[in-house]
Amino acid sequence: MSIPGDWYLILASALFALGAFGLLVRRNVLVMFMCIELMLNAANLTFVTFSRMLGDIGGQALVFFVLVVAAAEVVVGLGIVVAIFRRRSSATADDLHILKG
Amino acid sequence: MSGILTAAVHPTIPDLITFIVAGLMVLAGAVGVILSRNPVHSALSLVLTLFGIAVLFIAQQAEFLAAVQVIVYAGAIVVLFLFVIMFLGVDKRENIESDPLRGQRPLAVVLMVVVLAAVIALGVNAHWATGVHHLVGRTGTPASNTARLGRSVFTTYLFAFEATAGLLVIAVVGAVVLARRPPESTGEADLEESEALGTGSDADGELGDGSAAALPEAAAAADESAEGMAPAGSEPA
Incomplete structure (x- = not known):
């Protein structure tokens, strides 16, 4: 018998919590992006686990789309980081307080 | 298939070893992403996590997604991260001991624990997976x-x-x-901007550790270049 699905779900929730913690704590914008990737991967693991538990291919199809959205998000996000770095010569989230009105 | 939903299953030893090793890879990589001072080390820890997730995909009969995970995430997205890190030159150690917002870290720990407990409690209450089997296929x-x-x-x-x-x-x-680059800044303003950025990064390098002290200078340089750019942009209009 293979591993029960709830073990995977607990692992995925731990990974999601770690990603959320890193996103809240770190100041470097690039590391914050990596923490978002951790949270997306936790969601992907949850989808695949539900797909196995329910014997349904729909969860895996959804992971496929999450991958695409993650790739697009990283491309646009890193473009924004490069554009900000060109003006401010730093990649720290705190330096963006100039954006406030 | 309904046996998976019940809690009283006993996994075989190879399955158990695979799950434990891959799970430790995932969690160790995540901790490495958060605790690394150097962004390059964070990106490499992210690769560890992504490979662990790919192993867990294979263990759950999602072979295609495991391959895509390695190719797209580890192959393309992490390389993009590393490219931007190298391109911007932020691959140096940063100070993560200081806590600019007082009490942010304890609050983040509390939030993390609460979220984790809430998700697990919800899962236990809902018996982890409810719904129609084989709905899509x-x-x-x-x-x-x-x-x-x-x-x-x-x-x-x-x-x-x-x-x-x-x-x-x-x-x-x-x-x-x-x-x-914005097309307005192609003239001498562009030169000025690159010079200003150059002096900013020089000051950064002299002070070493990436450093709050260099920031006012860099900000002033950026302001100068912005002022220099404004007339150049408005003249042709």
Whole structure:
């Protein structure tokens, strides 16, 4: 018998919590992006686990789309980081307080 | 298939070892991403996590997604991260001991624990997975996983697939527009801007550790260059 699905779900929730913690704590914008990737991967693991538990291919199809959205998000996000770095010569989230009105 | 939903299953030893090793890879990589001072080390820890997730995908009969995970995430996205890190030159140690917002870290720990407990409590209450079995289509054997996933994506999810294509085109165009230099600053203002940025990064390098002290200078330099750019942009108009 293979591993029960709830073990995977607990692992995925731990990974999601770690990603959320890193996103809240770190100041470097690039590391914050990596923490978002951790949270997306936790969601992907949850989808695949539900797909196995329910014997349904729909969860895996959804992971496929999450991958695409993650790739697009990283491309646009890193473009924004490069554009900000060109003006401010730093990649720290705190330096963006100039954006406030 | 209903046996998986019940808690009283006993996994075999190879399955158990695979799950524990891959799970430790995932969690160790995540901790490494958060605790590394150097962004390059964070990116490499992210690769560890992504490989662990790919192993867990294979353990759950999602072979195609495991391959895509390695190719797209570890192959493309992490390389993009590393490229931007090297391109911007932020691959130096940063100070993560200081806590600029007082009490932020204890609050983050509390929030993390609360979220984790809430998700696990919800899962236990809901018996982890409820719902209709085989709604969209069966997962199939390991050999037929890719075929079934492809059939599902190109029939049931065809509209979402086409929307995905549009999203990718928009992302590419947006990235080009964002990363391109503004066309107004091609003259001497551009030279001035690059000089100002150069002095800013020099000061950064002299002070060493990446450093709050260098920031006012860099900010002043950026302000200067912005002022220098404004007349150059407004004259032709």
